[in-house]
Amino acid sequence: MNYELQVALSRLEESERRLSELARHKSRLELVNNLLGSLSSVVGLDNMVQRIINILMQTIGAANISVTYNLGQFWQMRDVYGAFHESKDPGDSHVISALSTGKPLRITNTEVQVPYPGEAGTVTAQDWIFPLLSQGRKIGAVRMEGMQLNDLSIFEELQPFFVYAGLMLDNEISNFSLLAEAHRRLQESENLYRALFEQSPDGIVLWGVPSLRPMQFNTTAHTLLGYSRDEFALLTVNDIHLSEDPKQIDSYIGTLTKEGSATFTAVHRAKDGKHLNMTVSLRLFEQAGRKMVLAIHHDITELKESNRTLELYRYSLDNARDSIFLLQKDARFCFVNLAACAALGYTPQELAGMHVYDIDPDLPRKAWKKHWETVKVHGTFSIESRHRTKDGELIPVEIGIRMFEFEGVEYLLAVARDLRERLRLEEERRSLEQKLLQTQKLESLGVLAGGIAHDFNNILMAILGNADLALMRLSNESPALENLKNIEKAAARAADLAKQMLAYSGKGKFVVETIDLNNLLEEMMHMLQVSISKKAVLRLNLANPLPSVEVDATQIRQIIMNLVINASEAIGDKSGVIAITTGCMDCDRSYLKDVWLIENISEGLYVYLEIADTGCGMDKDTRSRIFEPFFTTKFTGRGLGMAAVLGIVKGHKGAIKVYSELGKGTSFKILLPSSDRPASFFNGKDSTVDWHGSGTVLLVDDEETVRGIGAAMLKELGFDPLTAVDGRAAIDIFKDRPDIGLVILDLTMPHMDGEQCFRELRQLKPDLKVIMTSGYNENEVTPKFVGKGLAGFIQKPYKLSVLKEVIKRTVGAG
Numbered sequence: 122m123n124y125e126l127q128v129a130l131s132r133l134e135e136s137e138r139r140l141s142e143l144a145r146h147k148s149r150l151e152l153v154n155n156l157l158g159s160l161s162s163v164v165g166l167d168n169m170v171q172r173i174i175n176i177l178m179q180t181i182g183a184a185n186i187s188v189t190y191n192l193g194q195f196w197q198m199r200d201v202y203g204a205f206h207e208s209k210d211p212g213d214s215h216v217i218s219a220l221s222t223g224k225p226l227r228i229t230n231t232e233v234q235v236p237y238p239g240e241a242g243t244v245t246a247q248d249w250i251f252p253l254l255s256q257g258r259k260i261g262a263v264r265m266e267g268m269q270l271n272d273l274s275i276f277e278e279l280q281p282f283f284v285y286a287g288l289m290l291d292n293e294i295s296n297f298s299l300l301a302e303a304h305r306r307l308q309e310s311e312n313l314y315r316a317l318f319e320q321s322p323d324g325i326v327l328w329g330v331p332s333l334r335p336m337q338f339n340t341t342a343h344t345l346l347g348y349s350r351d352e353f354a355l356l357t358v359n360d361i362h363l364s365e366d367p368k369q370i371d372s373y374i375g376t377l378t379k380e381g382s383a384t385f386t387a388v389h390r391a392k393d394g395k396h397l398n399m400t401v402s403l404r405l406f407e408q409a410g411r412k413m414v415l416a417i418h419h420d421i422t423e424l425k426e427s428n429r430t431l432e433l434y435r436y437s438l439d440n441a442r443d444s445i446f447l448l449q450k451d452a453r454f455c456f457v458n459l460a461a462c463a464a465l466g467y468t469p470q471e472l473a474g475m476h477v478y479d480i481d482p483d484l485p486r487k488a489w490k491k492h493w494e495t496v497k498v499h500g501t502f503s504i505e506s507r508h509r510t511k512d513g514e515l516i517p518v519e520i521g522i523r524m525f526e527f528e529g530v531e532y533l534l535a536v537a538r539d540l541r542e543r544l545r546l547e548e549e550r551r552s553l554e555q556k557l558l559q560t561q562k563l564e565s566l567g568v569l570a571g572g573i574a575h576d577f578n579n580i581l582m583a584i585l586g587n588a589d590l591a592l593m594r595l596s597n598e599s600p601a602l603e604n605l606k607n608i609e610k611a612a613a614r615a616a617d618l619a620k621q622m623l624a625y626s627g628k629g630k631f632v633v634e635t636i637d638l639n640n641l642l643e644e645m646m647h648m649l650q651v652s653i654s655k656k657a658v659l660r661l662n663l664a665n666p667l668p669s670v671e672v673d674a675t676q677i678r679q680i681i682m683n684l685v686i687n688a689s690e691a692i693g694d695k696s697g698v699i700a701i702t703t704g705c706m707d708c709d710r711s712y713l714k715d716v717w718l719i720e721n722i723s724e725g726l727y728v729y730l731e732i733a734d735t736g737c738g739m740d741k742d743t744r745s746r747i748f749e750p751f752f753t754t755k756f757t758g759r760g761l762g763m764a765a766v767l768g769i770v771k772g773h774k775g776a777i778k779v780y781s782e783l784g785k786g787t788s789f790k791i792l793l794p795s796s797d798r799p800a801s802f803f804n805g806k807d808s809t810v811d812w813h814g815s816g817t818v819l820l821v822d823d824e825e826t827v828r829g830i831g832a833a834m835l836k837e838l839g840f841d842p843l844t845a846v847d848g849r850a851a852i853d854i855f856k857d858r859p860d861i862g863l864v865i866l867d868l869t870m871p872h873m874d875g876e877q878c879f880r881e882l883r884q885l886k887p888d889l890k891v892i893m894t895s896g897y898n899e900n901e902v903t904p905k906f907v908g909k910g911l912a913g914f915i916q917k918p919y920k921l922s923v924l925k926e927v928i929k930r931t932v933g934a935g
Contacts, residue, residue, distance in 0.1 A: 324342035581612050698735050
């Protein structure tokens with residue numbers, strides 16, 4: 122009985138134990154389920170870690186519970202007390218061991234005795250470490266420290282919780298990593314844009330609308346204008362924007378409202394008053410219901426100044442006088458200035474597609490490579506070449522060439538100067554030099570001829586004077602009468618020769634009067650016709666009306682006769698025409714540049730006499746020598762005819778223009794200054810009546826023969842002559858003879874010349890009548906005595922009749 126009771130009791134206790142165990146197990150399962158359910162509603166990594174710690178602490182309890190979890194590049198640890206730790210690895214060796222095996226770990230801590238509250242004594246505590254895994258990956262671990270449970274079976278029962286906790290933690294870590302990465306990228310982007318915003322070289326301003334005050338701006342925005350950040354924050358757009366139009370800003374706002382963006386150039390005023398040129402880009406946008414304008418202010422002051430400098434350089438190049446070309450290695454033009462386009466007749470666009478050998482016929486395509494290498498060796502040099510214009514004209518040019526390198530590319534700079542003007546000036550200079558040389562040569566010969574003629578006239582004075590006196594004293598029946606007349610004729614011819622020599626020197630005797638050149642030619646027409654060849658036709662082409670000229674009619678006749686006879690001889694035995702043309706023309710410097718005697722004339726109105734023939738003409742060498750004395754193309758010529766023509770024209774302050782072609786003919790155009798006086802008629806001179814004087818006359822001359830014959834002539838005319846060898850002797854004689862009423866004074870003498878002697882004689886006797894005599898003409902001598910009281914002039918050699926006429930006019934009839 123007792124046994125059965127014991128067995129029954131035993132079974133009852135076993136049943137009760139099992140029921141208790143089942144109840145406990147059920148309670149644990151419900152606990153785990155509750156734990157799992159608590160985790161499923163948590164969002165966020167930090168929340169998930171904190172929930173795991175809280176659940177374990179509330180349901181099981183421990184001295185400390187911590188969670189260590191992996192965030193990729195580092196590990197984090199949190200515990201129930203809020204401690205936080207971050208490291209490159211889990212740190213705790215037991216945690217590392219549990220993670221490496223993937224199995225929970227229980228560690229008995231014998232060193233730490235934890236007392237129960239309210240009871241004496243201690244119990245041994247354990248540390249439980251549960252690895253948190255997810256699909257085989259090690260997510261982290263939970264460490265429960267100081268566990269004091271008597272029933273340790275919960276260790277096994279908590280396994281599903283930690284499996285689920287590992288999965289849930291893994292999910293939140295993944296979400297956290299994604300959020301962290303997004304946050305990191307957002308932060309980096311924000312930092313990047315902030316750096317770009319702050320470090321931008323342009324001013325960036327977020328302007329409020331409609332206040333137009335800066336809401337945000339970078340450092341450049343205020344430093345560019347010289348303001349501090351606080352000063353700039355108080356400004357408005359109107360404080361910095363300069364415009365003559367007060368509604369310009371409203372116009373920009375209107376454009377922004379309509380189109381959303383705008384870009385324009387503007388002028389901003391800096392704090393110090395300096396004006397800055399800006400390019401402003403605007404964009405309108407809205408944020409949180411508020412309109413704003415993003416403005417980028419780009420300073421273009423230096424750029425604008427650089428562009429202006431470049432434009433100035435380009436303008437300077439385009440306005441250079443010379444043609445400027447910039448060439449590349451392939452001979453193509455990459456720049457030409459406007460002068461080059463104007464010189465060649467191409468547009469810049471046309472030349473841009475051309476090569477240098479397209480305009481330079483002296484530099485063919487095949488020679489370009491060698492030319493480039495030559496320039497490369499020498500660097501800089503000059504050449505002369507030709508450029509072909511668009512219409513085919515060839516222009517001589519001088520080209521200065523220089524090679525240089527820019528940004529690693531070689532260029533050739535060529536500056537071409539048109540040589541046409543320089544060549545023309547050089548030709549003119551050579552022509553003027555030749556004419557000057559010719560003029561100097563003729564001048565030298567003229568001085569020589571004049572000197573010879575002067576001395577020759579003194580000799581002829583004695584011959585003509587003695588012959589004249591002898592003829593007067595011989596009877597008509599004298600056998601010597603014919604011989605004396607022959608002597609007189611020969612002396613007269615010699616005197617004519619001397620006159621021609623004086624005419625060549627430009628110092629011949631001129632009797633100037635105002636005449637009409639047409640009348641002179643018409644009077645000479647008959648004489649000219651009988652003087653030329655029968656096969657030559659003489660034609661007059663007279664311009665009417667013709668201004669008068671102040672000339673010596675006799676000398677002009679000599680010019681006409683010489684030129685007409687030369688024209689007739691040039692025609693020779695062939696038929697031909699001699700045309701005499703008159704006219705009037707206004708001559709400028711360009712017309713007068715290639716005339717003979719250019720130094721003799723100036724611009725103005727001239728009457729011309731042109732004598733042209735259809736004869737044999739002259740070559741260049743002959744033309745250059747036609748006015749040389751003693752040069753002739755005739756077998757029997759003396760070579761003084763054309764020399765005399767030149768001298769006569771020179772004496773009349775005129776010029777000669779010569780044109781001739783071999784085999785075609787010759788033209789001589791005589792230019793004479795036009796006169797404003799009316800022409801006078803020339804009908805010859807009145808014959809003189811017989812006249813004799815009286816009184817004492819002083820004859821002053823350094824030539825003994827002139828003194829001798831002159832004294833004889835004066836005696837013949839009824840005067841009492843005295844003679845002096847020079848001016849000094851004349852003064853001495855005049856002081857001793859106050860009865861001298863007339864002085865005939867030679868101009869050129871040693872010791873004291875006629876001019877000085879004249880002044881001293883007039884000082885001694887202011888009303889003294891003085892007649893000047895010289896081998897030179899009156900026009901050469903009398904201007905020296907204008908307004909000084911010179912009574913008359915006589916040119917040597919002179920005959921008794923001429924001397925009588927001059928003295929008669931001077932002292933009057935006795």
